[in-house]
Amino acid sequence: MALSEFVPGPAAAPDAGRHADAEPHGHGLTALTIGAIGVVFGDIGTSPLYAFHEALGQASSKGGLTFEDILGVESLALWALILIVTVKYVLFLMRADNDGEGGVLALLALARRGAVGQAGLGLLTLGALGAALFYGDAVITPSLSVLSAVEGLQTLPGIGRAFTPDGILAISLVILVGLFAVQSRGTAAMSRMFGPVCIVWFFAIGGIGAMHIADGPGILAALLPWHAAKFVATHGVLGLFVLGAVFLTVTGAEALTADMGHFGKRPIRLAWLVLVFPALILNYLGQGAFAMHTLAQDIAAHRAFVNLDWFFITIPVAVRLPMVVLATLATIIASQAVITGAFSLTHQAIQLGLLPRLTVTQTSAGHAGQIYIGSINWLVLAGVVALALGFRTSSSMAAAYGIAVTGTMVVTCCLAFVVIRRRWGWSLPLSLAVIVPFISIDLMFFGANILRVVEGGWVPLSIAAGVMVLIWTWMRGRRIIAATEAEGAIPMDAMAAALTKRPPTRVEGIAIYLTANSEVTPHALLHNIKHNHVLHAHNYITTVRTLPKPYCDPAERLVITPIDANFSRIEMRYGFMERPVLRDDLIRAGAEIPTPERASFFIGRNNYAVSGASGMPIWQDFLFLTMHRNAADSTAWFNIPPNRVIELGAQYAI
Numbered sequence: 226m227a228l229s230e231f232v233p234g235p236a237a238a239p240d241a242g243r244h245a246d247a248e249p250h251g252h253g254l255t256a257l258t259i260g261a262i263g264v265v266f267g268d269i270g271t272s273p274l275y276a277f278h279e280a281l282g283q284a285s286s287k288g289g290l291t292f293e294d295i296l297g298v299e300s301l302a303l304w305a306l307i308l309i310v311t312v313k314y315v316l317f318l319m320r321a322d323n324d325g326e327g328g329v330l331a332l333l334a335l336a337r338r339g340a341v342g343q344a345g346l347g348l349l350t351l352g353a354l355g356a357a358l359f360y361g362d363a364v365i366t367p368s369l370s371v372l373s374a375v376e377g378l379q380t381l382p383g384i385g386r387a388f389t390p391d392g393i394l395a396i397s398l399v400i401l402v403g404l405f406a407v408q409s410r411g412t413a414a415m416s417r418m419f420g421p422v423c424i425v426w427f428f429a430i431g432g433i434g435a436m437h438i439a440d441g442p443g444i445l446a447a448l449l450p451w452h453a454a455k456f457v458a459t460h461g462v463l464g465l466f467v468l469g470a471v472f473l474t475v476t477g478a479e480a481l482t483a484d485m486g487h488f489g490k491r492p493i494r495l496a497w498l499v500l501v502f503p504a505l506i507l508n509y510l511g512q513g514a515f516a517m518h519t520l521a522q523d524i525a526a527h528r529a530f531v532n533l534d535w536f537f538i539t540i541p542v543a544v545r546l547p548m549v550v551l552a553t554l555a556t557i558i559a560s561q562a563v564i565t566g567a568f569s570l571t572h573q574a575i576q577l578g579l580l581p582r583l584t585v586t587q588t589s590a591g592h593a594g595q596i597y598i599g600s601i602n603w604l605v606l607a608g609v610v611a612l613a614l615g616f617r618t619s620s621s622m623a624a625a626y627g628i629a630v631t632g633t634m635v636v637t638c639c640l641a642f643v644v645i646r647r648r649w650g651w652s653l654p655l656s657l658a659v660i661v662p663f664i665s666i667d668l669m670f671f672g673a674n675i676l677r678v679v680e681g682g683w684v685p686l687s688i689a690a691g692v693m694v695l696i697w698t699w700m701r702g703r704r705i706i707a708a709t710e711a712e713g714a715i716p717m718d719a720m721a722a723a724l725t726k727r728p729p730t731r732v733e734g735i736a737i738y739l740t741a742n743s744e745v746t747p748h749a750l751l752h753n754i755k756h757n758h759v760l761h762a763h764n765y766i767t768t769v770r771t772l773p774k775p776y777c778d779p780a781e782r783l784v785i786t787p788i789d790a791n792f793s794r795i796e797m798r799y800g801f802m803e804r805p806v807l808r809d810d811l812i813r814a815g816a817e818i819p820t821p822e823r824a825s826f827f828i829g830r831n832n833y834a835v836s837g838a839s840g841m842p843i844w845q846d847f848l849f850l851t852m853h854r855n856a857a858d859s860t861a862w863f864n865i866p867p868n869r870v871i872e873l874g875a876q877y878a879i
Contacts, residue, residue, distance in 0.1 A: 257492035263419025267559035268477025276473035297456025299447035299513035327482030329355035355636035357692035361629035361685025364608035367560035411588030431504030434511025441517030469673035581856035625681035702849035736761035
């Protein structure tokens, strides 16, 4: 998952939909394809660094590795790429887009259209779970990827022994801390190199793999799927552990749908089918062939087979150091995509009401999608550093990786089922016929990864559980507040009628009262009349609504409904990918509003205290209040000039 800062081309207008053209051609197609290679496939493109090594390590953990075992592991890896990435994501799930946008929360917004009651709540919980699991992935990806690349230094002839595990860890931490430290400055300049660097990377790994297929040409039989099926069927529990490790080959596949809005379907599919998929297949075949060749030599010399760092060992000595550098750059790119994906996902979650408002910094005047969320940046960095210090090597960390991704894939499949059933209108038998095979594969991999919970799989599950508690607390607390504030609330129509009969002193100007529910009188309006005893000439009861689609047509941004001669309701509409710029949008869209640039914005800023009668446990009350107090204020979130804002509020017990 990434942001529009990686998309080449001119800056988008603030109100324009920023997702890429679904059917670009010529130079536009080429530019978007190059961008997709750098951003979309950074994660899955670096999986050869560790995936085959980990899978073969599991297969040989009990000794007695055979040629057929290597063939089975190789076949599992190749068919995981074919079935999960090519068939499931490229050919099917990329069709389930929300006005061009993809990803778990985009699917959630699409699936929830028209869903009410328990069905809507269930879908919201499912989407929240998918989002929570992503944060576990966001913490693991940078540490595992960078560590696995830097560990290549240990394979350098002559000087490899000088790089101790502690030295490798120190170098990795310096790179990771530096990467997170530059996030606040924006990464637009650096991102221009992502595509070219990754193109070189894929050509390099594909070429190196092709060079070694001749070492064991029998590895080509792995393209026959029954070798994969036979391995799982004949190896019992060990086969499941290997299956869990094999899943590392497809981590990052979810980025194909998450980045659709920025690159379009055609560039992503073209990049995968023409370059990325062939390069990965060739590299895995090369690693497998070299492993078979090594096993043959060990048998001939009566030596025990040792699981090596197959990726770097297959690289010719003369170019191994440059490949370590290139691998490090590729893993930095993969990490960058995950970090910015965390920013993007957090912004979507805030817009959908799953998390409190956080301070969002715009890092580019030209691209609205280039954002930085400091609290998320430093929390993810803390998790990355803790993970690296705790596990210390990529091999020990690999067990923690698959659970978060497989869980997200299961959630995605469930949401896709709702979309094709409700939105596409497919029959139940046809919907099940399509989804059941995909979700069966996902559940098989998820079950295989669950077996490795003790080895490290508990880490992403713990992160996801923590995020789910935050989401659950925030949503539940907001419902309680809404119910509390609704008690004794005065209907806005009744208030307007009362003020018409007994009008207070009138003053010139425009008052815009922000409220979550325009049907009842905003507290800020009540306090203004009570304390100031005045009513403006023009008064607008204004709500901001997040639509279940990524972008709102500027022509549909503002809807005005008159109440009487003194009051009107305004509904400002935004997509879940957009940032509100309230006053500017009122100026652009508010032809019926006189001089909105001079308006005064009245915002209710209430305080809340803990009450044992709130319906939440005390610890959850305190957690909610902590989140509420640290949330960004409405002035900053809606991008309203501070000198146009008046805050009025009250205190409530929750």
